[in-house]
Amino acid sequence: MREQNQEQTAAAKRLQVAFFVTCLADLFRPSVAFASIKLLEQAGCDVTVPLKQTCCGQPAYNSGDYESAIPMAQQVIALLEWADYVVLPSGSCAGMICHHYPKLLDDQWRDRALQLAAKTFELTVFLNDIAGVKPQGKPLSRFPTVAYHDGCAGLRELGIKEQPRNLLREMCGIEVSELQQSEACCGFGGTFCAKMPEISGKMVGDKLSNAMATGAQILAGGDLGCLLNIAGRARREGQNIEVRHIAELLCNEIDTPAIGEGS
Amino acid sequence: MEQHSDSFLDNASAALKNTEQAKRLDMIAVFAPQMRTAAVAGFKEFDALRDHVKRIRQHSLDHLEHYLGQFEHEAVNNGNHVHFARDGEDLNSIVLDICQQHDARRIAKGKSMVTEETSLNAFLQRAGLQVMETDLGEYIIQQAGETPSHIVAPALHKSADEIRQLFQAKHDLGARELPETVDLVGEARQVLREHFLKAEVGIIGANALIAENGYSMLVTNEGNGDLCANLPRVLIVCTTIDRVLPLAEDATAMLRLLVRSATGQSQTSYTSFYSGPRRETDVDGPLETHFVLLDNKRSEILAGDYREMLECIRCGACLNHCPIYTSVGGHAYGWVYPGPMGSVLTPLLTSLEQSQALPNACTSCGRCAEVCPANIPLPDLLRDLRHEESVKKLSAPRWRFGLKAHAWLARRPSMYHTVTAIAINVLHLLGRKRGSFSRLPLAGGWTSERDFPAPQAKTFMQLYKAQIRQNDE
Numbered sequence: 255m256r257e258q259n260q261e262q263t264a265a266a267k268r269l270q271v272a273f274f275v276t277c278l279a280d281l282f283r284p285s286v287a288f289a290s291i292k293l294l295e296q297a298g299c300d301v302t303v304p305l306k307q308t309c310c311g312q313p314a315y316n317s318g319d320y321e322s323a324i325p326m327a328q329q330v331i332a333l334l335e336w337a338d339y340v341v342l343p344s345g346s347c348a349g350m351i352c353h354h355y356p357k358l359l360d361d362q363w364r365d366r367a368l369q370l371a372a373k374t375f376e377l378t379v380f381l382n383d384i385a386g387v388k389p390q391g392k393p394l395s396r397f398p399t400v401a402y403h404d405g406c407a408g409l410r411e412l413g414i415k416e417q418p419r420n421l422l423r424e425m426c427g428i429e430v431s432e433l434q435q436s437e438a439c440c441g442f443g444g445t446f447c448a449k450m451p452e453i454s455g456k457m458v459g460d461k462l463s464n465a466m467a468t469g470a471q472i473l474a475g476g477d478l479g480c481l482l483n484i485a486g487r488a489r490r491e492g493q494n495i496e497v498r499h500i501a502e503l504l505c506n507e508i509d510t511p512a513i514g515e516g517s
Numbered sequence: 518m519e520q521h522s523d524s525f526l527d528n529a530s531a532a533l534k535n536t537e538q539a540k541r542l543d544m545i546a547v548f549a550p551q552m553r554t555a556a557v558a559g560f561k562e563f564d565a566l567r568d569h570v571k572r573i574r575q576h577s578l579d580h581l582e583h584y585l586g587q588f589e590h591e592a593v594n595n596g597n598h599v600h601f602a603r604d605g606e607d608l609n610s611i612v613l614d615i616c617q618q619h620d621a622r623r624i625a626k627g628k629s630m631v632t633e634e635t636s637l638n639a640f641l642q643r644a645g646l647q648v649m650e651t652d653l654g655e656y657i658i659q660q661a662g663e664t665p666s667h668i669v670a671p672a673l674h675k676s677a678d679e680i681r682q683l684f685q686a687k688h689d690l691g692a693r694e695l696p697e698t699v700d701l702v703g704e705a706r707q708v709l710r711e712h713f714l715k716a717e718v719g720i721i722g723a724n725a726l727i728a729e730n731g732y733s734m735l736v737t738n739e740g741n742g743d744l745c746a747n748l749p750r751v752l753i754v755c756t757t758i759d760r761v762l763p764l765a766e767d768a769t770a771m772l773r774l775l776v777r778s779a780t781g782q783s784q785t786s787y788t789s790f791y792s793g794p795r796r797e798t799d800v801d802g803p804l805e806t807h808f809v810l811l812d813n814k815r816s817e818i819l820a821g822d823y824r825e826m827l828e829c830i831r832c833g834a835c836l837n838h839c840p841i842y843t844s845v846g847g848h849a850y851g852w853v854y855p856g857p858m859g860s861v862l863t864p865l866l867t868s869l870e871q872s873q874a875l876p877n878a879c880t881s882c883g884r885c886a887e888v889c890p891a892n893i894p895l896p897d898l899l900r901d902l903r904h905e906e907s908v909k910k911l912s913a914p915r916w917r918f919g920l921k922a923h924a925w926l927a928r929r930p931s932m933y934h935t936v937t938a939i940a941i942n943v944l945h946l947l948g949r950k951r952g953s954f955s956r957l958p959l960a961g962g963w964t965s966e967r968d969f970p971a972p973q974a975k976t977f978m979q980l981y982k983a984q985i986r987q988n989d990e
Binding site for chain 2: 275277279280281282283284285287288303305306307308309311313314315316317318319320321322323325326329357406407410411435437438439441442443444445446447448449450451452453454455456457458459460482483485486487489490511513514515516517
């Protein structure tokens with residue numbers, strides 16, 4: 255009887271996490287989402303993936319189409335607000351929910367947005383600061399040198415800097431090589447990269463040069479937008495660097511083709 | 518100033534091809550943030566002071582009429598003339614009238630972005646006056662017939678070699694070659710000193726107007742402001758109405774943020790307060806002094822959704838930290854104010870129609886807001902301007918409709934998952950071998966600069982739903 259109680263308490267203590275895949279992971283790199291779910295489960299969470307999720311609304315919002323972004327934000331809030339925690343493998347989508355939904359919405363929806371914001375976390379923040387239990391990860395099959403790209407929204411809206419470095423150190427024994435100009439934007443910026451390609455090209459060219467200058471074999475990051483941008487530039491320039499989401503490293507999924515690499 | 522913001526993309530493209538200038542901008546992108554970071558790190562009160570000054574600025578703008586009235590009253594008591602100018606033309610005519618009343622032929626001018634906004638120099642020159650810019654950077658670009666590319670360092674775009682060639686072409690140098698930078702400075706100083714002594718009217722700007730005593734405050738590193746203010750018989754201070762602050766200590770509090778943010782110094786070489794004309798006991802100073810306070814849409818901005826922009830203290834930190842500004846330089850923005858602050862101000866002071874590209878020259882990276890000493894949420898203001906463009910249908914139709922279509926689909930999850938799965942599966946089949954596309958229909962903006970990474974075989978939703986089905990069986 256006593257044992258059963260303990261079990262129940264333990265089960266009750268498991269954090270109920272709603273996982274928001276983010277559209278770029280859904281479409282371009284599902285392995286990032288599966289790796290994230292694995293990490294969350296290892297950290298003792300019950301993970302649910304609400305099936306009706308699509309996109310957080312950033313493209314419309316950042317392009318100034320608030321009228322389209324508002325119903326998307328409401329859709330996301332209604333879909334996720336039941337959970338103890340919402341976790342996403344992207345700093346910019348987490349920033350969208352935490353900082354921009356409350357600005358975008360009014361009245362009751364604003365209150366609901368603020369409540370959702372309070373329990374929404376980017377993956378590395380959740381694993382490092384919130385979950386309490388570090389996932390054990392999986393020993394890496396090889397020991398690459400790794401540089402880390404800090405996505406702007408994560409860095410400045412959510413203060414993500416130490417968390418991914420700490421996880422890589424503790425779980426993989428990797429000490430990150432730092433980029434020069436690490437606080438500079440990679441030039442992705444959502445639709446910016448396609449609206450102002452030449453300027454974006456200059457910015458991503460600079461970012462890639464700084465990544466190459468570290469001599470790292472892998473450039474990791476927490477935002478697929480940035481990573482697709484930098485990986486695409488690396489392929490264009492013929493630079494030999496693997497670009498990967500940090501969830502892949504933490505799960506030792508580094509023997510699959512990196513972003514933009516052929517199979 | 519004539520506006521070329523509508524050709525921002527072409528201007529930017531030309532600037533990116535100017536490799537010499539791009540190299541200098543790359544250096545600014547590295548060193549300016551380092552200097553600012555060091556200055557702020559050595560000043561622990563920075564963040565607290567930033568909040569304090571923000572409250573003061575908000576308070577002064579909330580009670581702008583009151584403080585402008587107080588300033589006017591005190592300034593008149595000090596013996597100044599105070600003029601209010603509705604727009605640029607108004608300011609220019611007031612200044613010209615003053616010059617003509619004194620039969621002035623020569624004007625010594627300190628650095629002033631406000632008079633760039635009103636094209637004062639061209640206006641006075643058309644009336645036959647000789648106007649000489651006395652800030653070194655402004656002097657250089659005046660000689661070159663160019664406009665400022667930075668609000669603090671107007672000749673930032675020019676190399677020492679270019680300046681040497683310019684002086685060789687414009688000055689009577691004889692056999693002198695001006696080999697070192699210090700020779701260039703010496704040469705300009707020589708020319709300017711003569712002008713200071715001959716000028717009948719001096720024109721300067723102001724970093725703040727102080728309501729309690731009717732003084733204006735100005736910071737410079739060259740001391741040219743003081744020479745403009747003290748040597749000619751008449752002094753005219755041109756600035757905008759939003760510069761007014763209640764107390765002298767408010768102005769000095771703002772100063773401590775301004776200088777660190779602008780140049781990384783703890784203090785500029787010269788910080789001057791101008792009270793009014795020479796008093797009987799004074800040995801020097803101007804005999805007559807004027808303030809011309811420009812509105813030029815500030816009242817409108819104050820009453821609208823972008824009023825926080827009036828809290829800008831013109832330090833230039835947002836320019837130095839903006840990846841777009843440091844890629845393309847100031848001239849690409851096509852008007853007086855470049856960078857993030859300029860991309861907000863230009864549409865407000867001219868029109869959104871003429872400056873449609875500027876609010877889009879932003880990745881929302883947030884670095885400008887992070888360093889802004891006035892705590893202005895620049896990326897939010899830029900996004901709000903993009904919203905206005907969207908509402909007014911100023912943005913390109915293909916983007917507007919594309920985003921609407923995406924949003925429409927994203928609100929229909931089942932359809933979204935089906936449609937995206939088909940598209941992704943096709944993309945994967947086409948791109949899996951190489952791993953990325955060097956060209957792709959409808960993605961020309963992306964693929965002109967980088968490959969388009971191919972997706973993994975299936976979407977997450979396809980795989981995940983299949984997993985659930987399997988578990989159910």
